[in-house]
Amino acid sequence: MQTTAWIVLLAPLAGFLIIALSSKLLSWRAHGWIGTLAIATSFAAAVATLIALQGRGEEERQVVSVAWAYADAGGLDAQLSILIDPLSVLMICIVSGVSTLIHLYSVSYMASDRGYTRFFAYLNFFVFSMLLLVLAANFLLLIIGWAFVGAASYFLISFWYRRTTATAAGIKAFVINVLGDVGLVLGTIFILRGTGSVDFLQVFERLPEAFSRNDADLVAGALLLLVGAFAKSAQVPLHTWLPDAMEGPTPVSALIHAATMVTAGVYLIARMHPIFELAPAAADVGAVVGCVTLLVAASIGLVVTDLKRVIAYSTMSQIGYMIMAVSSAAYAAGMFHLMTHAFFKALLFMAAGSVIAAMAGTQDLDKMGGFRKAMPYTYGCMVIGGLALAGIPPFSGFFSKDEILAQLIERGDWHVGLAIAGYIGALLTAIYTFRMIFRAFWGDPCPEARELEGGHLHHAPEHTNPATGEVEDTDVGFPGADHHIAEREGTMKIAMGGLAILATVGGVVQIPKVNESLHHFLDPTFHDSRYYEDLEPSGGLVLIGMVVGAALGLLGIFIAYTLWVKQPERPAAIRARFSALHRFFSNKWYFDEAIDTVVVRPTAWVGRFCNSTIERGLVNGALVGGTSGAVRAASAAVRGIQTGYLRYYAALLLVGLTGLGAYFLISA
């Protein structure tokens, strides 16, 4: 079992190295397949690990495998060790499985891009980093994986590095992610100081002795860990990078910014559950922030007109559900939603990528319409993903979302309020999802859709940046010349079909009161939780929750249908009626502007002040200039003696010798 777990980790690394080092030796097409094969190997090993883990007794399902120790000094045991337990195995199966399909999709989708080889090298590096993050058995490796995925995300957002908007988005994402890294490191230091260890299992063992309940140090450490989780998982107020990250290629959005990396924060909280259960104050902060995020993101998702950004805000909103769940001790429900979300959100992004390709790169919903007939396969996938996202039975999202909300109600107190917010969010989710689908696929066909119906894929006469309209060429650093849609590419069809099946039936692993296999599967990881077994909603509650959830989903679809299909003039009227609210939402609640005013501008001002005053005046003027000035003045004084006249030297010599002789004569 340990061997297969190491293969899971090393296969993507090997793929990354082979692709990167053989970039000139092999044809570019080979690199795509090498990358896909490496991840497929990883997935096969992950499944083997899962089977091996299930073959063990309940008590032996938490295995730490140590490759070697880096250092063991001062109580800090830095080891290259991986933790194989149900939680990490679930994560590696999701990550490697979804990654395999997304690699397969990219093989065709990116085919005309001049940076094809680089793309697959980055993608494999990302998968390696993500697997390192979830397999890490100690805080140090976790931090390394955490920073690696941030770097990989930066590389891939800025993949089209000649696009100014893409590089700016990459920098933004990287800076906010580094903020999270700092939080994670500082949180680790708090925990290391208290428990004297960085190994997860040791930390969790020593936690009850090291800290009392709601100990100030522990709460501070847990809050800092939450900063890391919020930055990585795009939670308010550290979320502004995620919509901008849509500048990256669509497979990247599907893999990193929907299915895997952004859910790392959820994984972190689930992994650290003993810490958060001992520091409920911090856990409550997480739950509230998750709840706020899900509402904020859903409200913005209602008004955004960029196809990918709608899905990005929906991702934020769904991660809000997950963060809310795991912070409220509904661990299995949160991880369940993470899994189903990975399926249907990756599917939605893939379908969106196909539509964007048919639009020759344009992402604006205002320009789309009527693709239903031209792209039946993409349409089918989009609808399946949308139904799962909106929580319509029997699609996967229905079960996972209702599991979360039912457990929140069961938790009682103010968590019921979170659950109500969650139901409101569910309604909004259904509305914005189907707003997107109806606007892109229904209504009158746009010129591009008509062209495609005629059997020709639209080609833009001139390649431009969809965000700014800047003219681009198709060389490396910009998107390639041709676009690829699912209807015409076998591999894209297979990838989307696989995910569509998973998004449809993924819910069966955890049907309340029927089979709770995911709950039992995760039991060894959460056996020490005080809530895990107790948080068992009653049958009636589950039933009511399911009915309400399904009804809200259907109501949302009905509203969307009424507004954007039946009465297409109504949205404009509503927009005019609530223009202030619309402006507020479409300006993304002014988060960017607020962060700009509160953080960016003051920091830039301090930077300029330091540059002009401290650097020029103190450092350059007083310290550097003062030292060199003193030396120069002293040397100028001494230099006067060196006249170059021989007679002066001789006279000085004589005077000196005479003086010396006189001194000895007198002193004698």
Next chain:
Amino acid sequence: MSMEWYLVVSALIFSIGAGGVLVRRNPLVILLCLELMLNGANLALVTFARMHGNGDGQVFALIVMVVAACEVAVGLGLIVAIFRRRLPIDVDELRELQG
């Protein structure tokens, strides 16, 4: 005759040499004056040897003569080199080493 007079003559010769080194500008003359200084010192050495009645001072005087011969060889060589390069035969003009 008292030994002091020898020392007085030696000091006189040394002073004349030192003065010449300081005031003259022709390197050849400076070299000559340097010889005067050395010979003044030699005279003092021989005088002290005589005063103390042992030969050490005379040995020193001989060694100084050898050194003086070497020094003259080098010094004259330098002067010839300066002359060959058509530089001014004047130590005040040769002051490129000033700070």
